[in-house]
Amino acid sequence: MKAQLYLYLAWTLASLLTLGSFYMNFIEHKEPCTLCWYERLCLFPLTIILGVALYQRFLGIFSYAIAFPIFGAAISGFHIALQEIPSFHPFKVCSSAVSCALKESIGLGWVSPPMLACAGSIAIALLLCLSRSSHRIHS
């Protein structure tokens, strides 16, 4: 039961983050940078696969899903470093049209989109780990 609850929380979080990025794109008309697209690439599939797993009550989804939040957290961590550390420009990843290094306000004070993505990815990874350990204990 607990495993299912953790999975449900992970899926809800992934869905909220997905809708948040749609909101910024379609309603706020914010142009995503290249790294933002890679962060989305790690987030959007989770909304589908965790939702289907939960619907079918397939609690062994951990091994299929865990790579997404880990890569998502790594990419957004790199993105945060690009924005916060002035001398950190190891290689060129973004086009000149939309720079990855410029920090944009989303109306949440100092919180930027990659910070939200990073925190969300870590939380989803933790919830997936909790779901797996609960599933193992009870099976």
Next chain:
Amino acid sequence: MHLRSKVMVTFTASLLLLIFAFLLFFHHTGYEKPIPIYTTGQPTLGGETAKVHVVSFEDPKCNNCIAYHNQDYAKIYEHYIQTGLIRYTVYLVGEIPNSNIIGKILLCVNAQSTPAFFTLLSAYYANPSLALTAEELSSQLLQLAADSQLNINLETLKNCVAHNTFENQMVENTNYARAIMGGVIKTPTLFVNGIRLVRPSYEELTKLIDLELKKKG
């Protein structure tokens, strides 16, 4: 138990989709009431007699402003400004760190020639500087002005920049933008005859311009 899981997923997914659909619908219903925008002294292109005035609030370091200018401005210029249908004003604001450095230099250029201002603005947006210090940014932009053959006096420009002639103007612009946007500056925000559009797509912007052109005959 299995059924409860299905109900949970279906209910949550429907709820989230409904919230999103509501936001989307709420966002697209109608325009705000027009407000007067004071543009005296701001760089403006287009005929005095044009019936539609578009004012674009831009922060030179904002990603969306860069994308808007690179993707849509050229089309707006070709179809509406060059043809004399609209007047177009750029209101530079300095909300992001170092934006005011770029703004001050651009306004110095505008003091000599408005077409040169728009040429330099496009040249800057086409290759926005990622320089981190104010000095680097300033020298990069002055170099860009020299390379862009703007037909302005470069010594006068350097003096203008050195004396921080438009520093107060940038502060006033930013405060004005904050005041008319209800305390939070969102860029690019465009006003079409005073009607606000926040980060509009090209289609949304031209739809309102066409509507205003039709209204004004």
